[in-house]
Amino acid sequence: MDSTRIIQLSDCHxxxxxDAVYRGINPRSELEKLLAVMSxxxxxxxxxxxxxxxxxxxxxxxxxxxxxxxxxVPVHTLPGNHDNxxxxxxxxxxxxxxxxxxxxxxxxxxxxxxxxxPKMIAGKLDPAQLDSVEAxxxxxxxxxxxxxHHQPVPVGSSWIDRYAxxxxxxxxxxxxxxxxxxxxxxxxxxxxxxxxRGCVKLLSAPSSAxxxxxxxxxxxxxxxxxxxxxxxxxxxxxxxxxxxxx
Numbered sequence: 001m002d003s004t005r006i007i008q009l010s011d012c013h014x015x016x017x018x019d020a021v022y023r024g025i026n027p028r029s030e031l032e033k034l035l036a037v038m039s040x041x042x043x044x045x046x047x048x049x050x051x052x053x054x055x056x057x058x059x060x061x062x063x064x065x066x067x068x069x070x071x072x073v074p075v076h077t078l079p080g081n082h083d084n085x086x087x088x089x090x091x092x093x094x095x096x097x098x099x100x101x102x103x104x105x106x107x108x109x110x111x112x113x114x115x116x117x118p119k120m121i122a123g124k125l126d127p128a129q130l131d132s133v134e135a136x137x138x139x140x141x142x143x144x145x146x147x148x149h150h151q152p153v154p155v156g157s158s159w160i161d162r163y164a165x166x167x168x169x170x171x172x173x174x175x176x177x178x179x180x181x182x183x184x185x186x187x188x189x190x191x192x193x194x195x196x197r198g199c200v201k202l203l204s205a206p207s208s209a210x211x212x213x214x215x216x217x218x219x220x221x222x223x224x225x226x227x228x229x230x231x232x233x234x235x236x237x238x239x240x241x242x243x244x245x246x
Contacts, residue, residue, distance in 0.1 A: 002106075002234065002235050003106065003232050003233060003234045003235065004044050004045065004105040004106045004108060004231075004232070004233045005041070005042060005043045005044045005045075005230070005231070005232055006043060006044065006045055006046075006047060006105065006110075006230065006231040006232075006233060007038055007041065007043040007045075007046050007047070007228055007229070007230050007231075007244070008047045008049055008147070008185060008187075008205040008228060008229040008230070008231065009034075009038070009046060009047070009048050009049070009205070009208055009228045010048065010049040010050060010051065010080075010149075010186075010187030010188070010205040010206070010207060010208070010228070010229075011050065011051040011080065011187050011188065011190055011205075011206075011207035011208065011209060012027060012031055012048075012051065012052050012053070012064060012207075012208045012209060013027045013051055013053070013054040013082065013207070013209045014027045014028050014031065014052070014053060014054060014060045014063055014064060014209075015027070015053065015054045015055045015057065015059075015060055016055055016057040016058075016059035016060055017059075018063075020054065020055075022054050022209055022210070023209070023210050023219070023221070024210075024221075025209060025210050027054065027208070027209035027210075028063070030208060030209050030210065030225070030226040030246070031067065031208045031209070031226065032067075033225065033226055033246035034208050034226045034227070034228060034244075034245075034246045035067060035068075035070070035071075036246075037244055037245070037246055038071060038228065038244065039070065039071055041230060041244060043071065043073055043230070044073060044105070045073050045074045045075075045076065045103070045105065046068060046071060046073055046074070046075045046076070047075075047076050047077070047078075047110070047112065047147055048064075048075065048076070048077040048078070048092070049077075049078055049080070049112075049147055049148070049149055049185070049186060049187035049188075049205060050078055050079055050080025050081070050082075050083060050116065050148075050149030050187045050188060051080030051081065051082045051083060051149070051187065051188065051207075052064055052077065052079075052080070052083055052088060053082060053083055053084070053087075053088070054082055055082075056082060056083055056084035056087065056088075057084075057087070058087045058090070058091065061087055061088055061090075061091035061092065062091055064091075065091050065092065074094070075092060075094065076092075076094040076095070076096075076101065076103050076110075076112060077092045077094065077095045077096070077112075078095065078096040078101070078112045078113060078114050078115075078147065078148065078149060079095070079096075079097070079114050079116045079149065080116055080149040080187060080188060081116045081117075081120060081121050081122075081123075081149070081150075081163075081188075083116065085097055085114070085116070096112040096113055096114045097114050098114070098128070098129070099128065099129060099132040100112065100113050100129060100132040100133050100136055101113075102136050105233055106233060106235055107142050107143060107233075107235045107236075107237070108142065108143050108144065108145060108233045109136065109137075109140045109142060109143075109144045109145075110144070110145050110146075110147065111133060111136055111137075111144060111145070111146045111147065112147045112148075113125060113129060113133070113146065113147065113148040114129070114148075114149075115148040115149050115150040115165055116149055116150070121163040122150065122162075122163045122164060122165070122166050123148070123149060123150025123163075123164065123165040123166060123188075124165070124166050124167070125148075125165070125167075125170070125171055130170060130171065130174050133146070133174050133175075134174050134177075137174075137175075137177075137178040137180065137181065138178075140180070141180060142180060142237075143180050143182050143233070143237040143239075144178070144180050144181050144182065145181075145182060145183040145184075145185065145231075145233070145239075146175065146181060146183070146184045146185070147184075147185050147186065148165070148184075148186050149186060149187050149188050150163070150164055150165040150186060150188050151164045151165060151186050151188060151189055151193075151204065152164070152165045152168040152171055152172065152184060152186070152202075153168070153195065153197065153202055155189050155191065155193045155204065155214070156193075156214060156215050157189065157191065157212065157214060157215060157216055157217075158216075158217045159212070159216065159217060159218050159219050160188065160189050160190065160212075160219075163188070172197075175200070176198075179199070181200055182199070182200065182201060182237065182239055183200065183201045183202075183203060183231075183239060183241075184197075184200055184201075184202055184203075185202075185203045185204065185205065185229065186203075186204050186205070187204065187205050187207070188204075189204050190206065190207045190210065190211045190212045190219070191204065191206055191211050191212055191213070191214045191222070192204060192205075192206045192211075192214075192227070192229070192243045193214070201239070201241070203229060203241055204229075205227075205228055205229035206226075206227040206228065206229070206243060207226065207227070208226045208227070208228060209226060210222075210226070211224065211226075211227065224245060225245060225246050226245070226246050227243050227244060227245045227246070228243070228244050229241060229242070229243055229244070230242055230243075230244050
């Protein structure tokens, strides 16, 4: 395979009931607007990077599983601070919980990390998780991407930057030892964000429910609508990425 087409879908915030409202919108209706665009883009695999369910209900995860099945591609997930780890992993078998989840995508390795903790809005990674990242990268010299829910760098929006990844320095100390890491990507922030850290691209996925304008002290609705992030990972280690909107 010359390239792998990946969609990162994040912060769906769906609930058990179809008419549930989140921040003044219906998250199921917003997701439905995005599904047709995602299908037309023809991904090879789908990554869900947290806050799939607003209420952590089995019904919410089952709704997502049913609607995403139409894409007919592998689905891999990690939890967010609103998710129920046990129910999410019961519905989506390929879910990162205690250790890094390793996914092969052509020449690339994707590492999915669970940065969420019960009763915490901010993120945290345990030493055992970082050890699993270290071991996975040591065994894979090819290009790699790392995904988590919480932002490991500030995105410039104080309403969400107060709930970033705690002790991010330990996370970066592991990645800095492995030059093959090309991308670190996350959800949580409800906006598209792009920056760099050395040779590593720093990217966030916007929400499929509702997004905020960047650089705001308070959540300020972005009228551009639901969105997700796409990646095209080439066999030679090159990468393309952008935002896909309904």
